[in-house]
Amino acid sequence: MPDTTGYDVAAIREDFPILARQIGDVPLVYLDSANTSQKPAAVIDAIDAHYRAHNANVARAMHTLGGEATAAFEGARAKVAAFIGAAGPEEVVFTKNASEALNLAAYTLGSRLQPGDEIVISVMEHHSNIVPWQLAAERTGAVLRWFDITDDGRLDLAKAEAENLINERTKVVSITAVSNVLGTVNPVADIAAQAHAVGAVMVVDAAQAVPYAGVKVEALGADLVSFTGHKMLGPTGIGVLWGRYDLLADLPPFLGGGEMINVVKLTGSTYATPPHRFEAGTPPIAEAVGLGAAIDYLNEIGIENIALHEERITAYALTRIAAVPGLKLLGPTRPVDRSGAISFTLSTADGEEIHPHDIMQLLDSRGIAVRGGHHCARPLHERLGIVASTRASLYLYTTTAEVDALADGLVYVANFFGGKR
Amino acid sequence: MPDTTGYDVAAIREDFPILARQIGDVPLVYLDSANTSQKPAAVIDAIDAHYRAHNANVARAMHTLGGEATAAFEGARAKVAAFIGAAGPEEVVFTKNASEALNLAAYTLGSRLQPGDEIVISVMEHHSNIVPWQLAAERTGAVLRWFDITDDGRLDLAKAEAENLINERTKVVSITAVSNVLGTVNPVADIAAQAHAVGAVMVVDAAQAVPYAGVKVEALGADLVSFTGHKMLGPTGIGVLWGRYDLLADLPPFLGGGEMINVVKLTGSTYATPPHRFEAGTPPIAEAVGLGAAIDYLNEIGIENIALHEERITAYALTRIAAVPGLKLLGPTRPVDRSGAISFTLSTADGEEIHPHDIMQLLDSRGIAVRGGHHCARPLHERLGIVASTRASLYLYTTTAEVDALADGLVYVANFFGGKR
Amino acid sequence: MSVEAMYQEIILDHYKAKHHSGLREPFGAEVTHVNPSCGDEVVMRVALDGDRITDVSYSGVGCSISQASTSVMTDLVIGKTVPEALSLLADFTEMMHSQGRYEPDEERLEDAVAFVGVSQFPARVKCALLGWSAFKDAAAQALAAEGQE
Amino acid sequence: MSVEAMYQEIILDHYKAKHHSGLREPFGAEVTHVNPSCGDEVVMRVALDGDRITDVSYSGVGCSISQASTSVMTDLVIGKTVPEALSLLADFTEMMHSQGRYEPDEERLEDAVAFVGVSQFPARVKCALLGWSAFKDAAAQALAAEGQE
Ligand SMILES: Cc1ncc(COP(=O)(O)O)c(C=O)c1O
Numbered sequence A, B: 001m002p003d004t005t006g007y008d009v010a011a012i013r014e015d016f017p018i019l020a021r022q023i024g025d026v027p028l029v030y031l032d033s034a035n036t037s038q039k040p041a042a043v044i045d046a047i048d049a050h051y052r053a054h055n056a057n058v059a060r061a062m063h064t065l066g067g068e069a070t071a072a073f074e075g076a077r078a079k080v081a082a083f084i085g086a087a088g089p090e091e092v093v094f095t096k097n098a099s100e101a102l103n104l105a106a107y108t109l110g111s112r113l114q115p116g117d118e119i120v121i122s123v124m125e126h127h128s129n130i131v132p133w134q135l136a137a138e139r140t141g142a143v144l145r146w147f148d149i150t151d152d153g154r155l156d157l158a159k160a161e162a163e164n165l166i167n168e169r170t171k172v173v174s175i176t177a178v179s180n181v182l183g184t185v186n187p188v189a190d191i192a193a194q195a196h197a198v199g200a201v202m203v204v205d206a207a208q209a210v211p212y213a214g215v216k217v218e219a220l221g222a223d224l225v226s227f228t229g230h231k232m233l234g235p236t237g238i239g240v241l242w243g244r245y246d247l248l249a250d251l252p253p254f255l256g257g258g259e260m261i262n263v264v265k266l267t268g269s270t271y272a273t274p275p276h277r278f279e280a281g282t283p284p285i286a287e288a289v290g291l292g293a294a295i296d297y298l299n300e301i302g303i304e305n306i307a308l309h310e311e312r313i314t315a316y317a318l319t320r321i322a323a324v325p326g327l328k329l330l331g332p333t334r335p336v337d338r339s340g341a342i343s344f345t346l347s348t349a350d351g352e353e354i355h356p357h358d359i360m361q362l363l364d365s366r367g368i369a370v371r372g373g374h375h376c377a378r379p380l381h382e383r384l385g386i387v388a389s390t391r392a393s394l395y396l397y398t399t400t401a402e403v404d405a406l407a408d409g410l411v412y413v414a415n416f417f418g419g420k421r
Numbered sequence C, D: 001m002s003v004e005a006m007y008q009e010i011i012l013d014h015y016k017a018k019h020h021s022g023l024r025e026p027f028g029a030e031v032t033h034v035n036p037s038c039g040d041e042v043v044m045r046v047a048l049d050g051d052r053i054t055d056v057s058y059s060g061v062g063c064s065i066s067q068a069s070t071s072v073m074t075d076l077v078i079g080k081t082v083p084e085a086l087s088l089l090a091d092f093t094e095m096m097h098s099q100g101r102y103e104p105d106e107e108r109l110e111d112a113v114a115f116v117g118v119s120q121f122p123a124r125v126k127c128a129l130l131g132w133s134a135f136k137d138a139a140a141q142a143l144a145a146e147g148q149e
């Protein structure tokens, strides 16, 4: 049913084959898109067609198939560049996922770090934006420092200022644009300005932002931005590191191998210019084709329409879920600077907290897919004083009926473990 | 037409949709499988079906779809383990390609290296088994030393012995099982024994061996073995590092992020046991499913039947191609310890060497796909005193008719550039 | 089977009133085990007299399955010898990996038979095994410590 | 178009008898450019008198397209001023990226018009540009060196 703005969620759902699936004998209610998104037929078919008719290695293969595969692969790079407003395709490095992109950043920026230099991240980061910096700090003697959060789940900017968190020793600041647990949208452009004021490099983990918000790298004010294909309707096996070209050109190689070289000699090698310098070996070719098709699909629906849908369905879900007895929302409770990852804890009527695994399991028996655990953000959970939480996450294909099913399911869960069976 | 052994190449070709393709108005003759292999419908369909019905993130997602995706992903790991005769699935690390696998080896083994330690590789290595070690040597002060080759394109074991190449300072030996240019099959088990005798770790680049020969890691005698999905009928975006479990368990993490951790705290993290320690972030899930299907397909045909076909078609091709006037084969000219990558140079009747790009381009106009260049093995070409070569590479679907088309095409090329137009 | 059937009354009862819960003295060894995908943790102590298990005490956070399984385990192993306990662990582990195709011996496994249904939910097998594997680890360490005395 | 048509007579003639080939003195700057995917290399020298190009000399290995293109380029630029040469380079580059949709001005580009067909083979565009981009680099360095004298 098209809503008044013409956003036709029913028609969109038709494009996603898996959404017709039954779980046991009930229909699938997929509310785990922050974990990975489902794929429209257009993406699946593009990968299929690539393997059936155009498969070849790229760059090094110059025959007709090689030319076709290279054009498709580099064409996908250009689509990504346009989608995020990069200055050009040469600023787009393909990696295997967002985690590799962040490790690429941490290894190459790490090569410039010295003991006493500071790296600033936040307690709400995903492990993929924590561990690479911990490892870089161990390798170099740099010090890792943390943004704390406020009680309503936003970066505690006041405390950071009071602590002089970003200062003349700061060399790297790496912050998520959107929390994958709290849904918080962070003021990365402001933080980037602070980082730049002290000469630090600003890295933005945009894994949860690019799929929804239509990120433009210029507006983020960042120097490096990472994201991942599988959360934005694309395939697994592909991620992106965008970088300002002059910064990329200045960074040393990370992985060595075929395609990233200029001249290899016994006595040493010289390296290709970006982006190829950072793409050792056969790249994710079919995956790039799939990601390109995903971007075409997102553009067709319109990222601003998706953002609007996300805003509305999030607002609806916040109200609907917050009304479940015994439920406590984590993160911002109002749909302002708030994306569609909604985490919470749930207690029975007698006040016993129900473990997320148990919530997830009972919801699953009703076809509802949510995630229970620490969502790869253990420091955040520790900061919140809990071990784990349950997360429902919404996307362009999520309906109000699905949110209703979740809310009803949660009431059922609370009753089940409360003894009202 | 089944041959006398029952190997039915025509039936096999039916399984590969792309082999029905026309290039312009002539049929495709794909002789570039050492660059990347084509995919049977079974592989393409497995990926398709995964996205249509079972897509979810693994490990962290515990709902029904998550369980299905995890079972498929870990099931693929078990298939790989069985295929290479690993002690168990926990010895199989999924990477993005063979190059990442070799970098993983070089970074983690590199963490143990000190100035004066020696790393031994060979001049016939692919850049992906050279540059990671050059970078590791730069980081650590270790010395990189090289196996030379003999004039017929085999490892010069006598010279290595005379030079005491592998000695008490040697900490790592990394050698390709099969040369991607010369087709040479190297005596890796013997070299592994030498490496182990001095306490060095033996790494084998099996990218060109696993697809054809049915590698069993036990027989290689290696400690770490790398290979890549896209050369063995599988998708792009996935590679493998196999390791002896006790060695893997001893290696530090490489990429940091989600899924590779045990506990993440502000003050530092502890890491998962192998293989997960080395798989940061969302892994190549659909790609693993595709690789699993590729292994099923290879098993169905029988890797020993594929090896036999490879041997015969290589023998046929060596004879047929060597007979082309002006053609000079690189590497072993007899089909003994020799796989189906056949590289050569070609000259006109008046003795002018024709550039591989020109050869490749004219062959392409006849639908024949070969590769021209240094095949990511520039040091080898330098050692051979040439800049580039042309390579035809054969696989389970290659026919004698295709080899004939190549031989005829090469005669045509020599005449074209020789002025007989 | 339905998920409601998986959550047998026995499991929920143990979850709501855990047996032998809390950390007690004396003990021969203490270990901490973690389920990294959810952060669930158990701290476990084992006290021995020779190879006889005199006490198993624990604290931790976890889902109903892991909590109940740990509770059931303590009922089973306290008073037994380490070899007897490890033999029960072997049976329990086999049952948990059977995907529901195991006929548990109720004489031996007592309340633990209730977990056969859980074995049909692969994602939860790890939960059911968390306390048992912590026990195995702690018992091995306690035995080694006994040997040194 | 057919590949045989791509290999125009003009191209093959330049390939077989390269104009201005070999490295000569004097020169204002020398550069080496490489096509990393195949290893093709060109060493190029440019000699200037003020901003007028008095000689372009080169050696290297490469395919017929890169060799012929370099040969054609030397015919075009020797005797011209650096700005004139760069303007020709701009035209040639535009033609090479046109995928065959460029109407070259034969008055200006002379033998280089033969390469319009090559622009339909994207993999070969890099080959055709190798010598030109080496020239551009060498000319810039030679100009800078002139300025310092
Ligand atoms: C011998 C050898 N090693 C390593 C590689 C690298 O494989 P990939 O490009 O998949 O990383 C290749 C293939 O290109 C190869 O032939």
Ligand SMILES: Cc1ncc(COP(=O)(O)O)c(C=O)c1O
Pocket: A034, A035, A097, A098, A099, A100, A126, A128, A129, A176, A178, A179, A180, A205, A207, A208, A228, A229, A230, A239, A376, B258, B280, B281, B282, B283
């Ligand atoms: C905020 C954030 N950063 C990074 C990642 C890592 O992405 P990937 O698993 O694709 O490497 C994720 C997703 O898991 C995420 O939500």
